[in-house]
Amino acid sequence: xxxxxxxxxxxxxGGELETHEDGEVFRGPISKVLTGKGEIRFECRxxxxxxxxxxxxxxxxxxxxxxxxxxxxxxxxxxxxxxxFNMPFLGLAVIFPKGGxxxxxxxxxxxxxxxx
Numbered sequence: 662x663x664x665x666x667x668x669x670x671x672x673x674x675g676g677e678l679e680t681h682e683d684g685e686v687f688r689g690p691i692s693k694v695l696t697g698k699g700e701i702r703f704e705c706r707x708x709x710x711x712x713x714x715x716x717x718x719x720x721x722x723x724x725x726x727x728x729x730x731x732x733x734x735x736x737x738x739x740x741x742x743x744x745x746f747n748m749p750f751l752g753l754a755v756i757f758p759k760g761g762x763x764x765x766x767x768x769x770x771x772x773x774x775x776x777x
Contacts, residue, residue, distance in 0.1 A: 668696065674694060674759070676690075677757045677763055681752045702727070703726060719768055727748075
């Protein structure tokens with residue numbers, strides 16, 4: 662699978678991005694995908710963080726984007742419309758398509774209704 666195939670899909674924006682980095686999980690709804698100079702930037706309306714090691718719940722996170730170098734993070738189809746890719750030195754990311762798995766914003770501490 663190639664990034665051109667993924668980015669041509671109409672169900673990425675409106676879906677969700679989830680990353681797993683050293684025991685922490687970040688997740689948020691994708692609002693925009695930007696490309697240029699071999700890079701891909703996923704922007705989210707909001708992001709939440711959960712520290713799996715601490716056993717805590719979801720909390721609002723201040724970073725609302727993820728940028729990768731396309732050729733260093735090739736995508737893989739993992740079924741049900743989901744796409745995964747590795748982020749060198751960071752961890753794993755999964756794109757959930759629009760209409761798929763979704764984090765309930767009411768379960769995110771610190772996130773206001775206006776931010777949904």
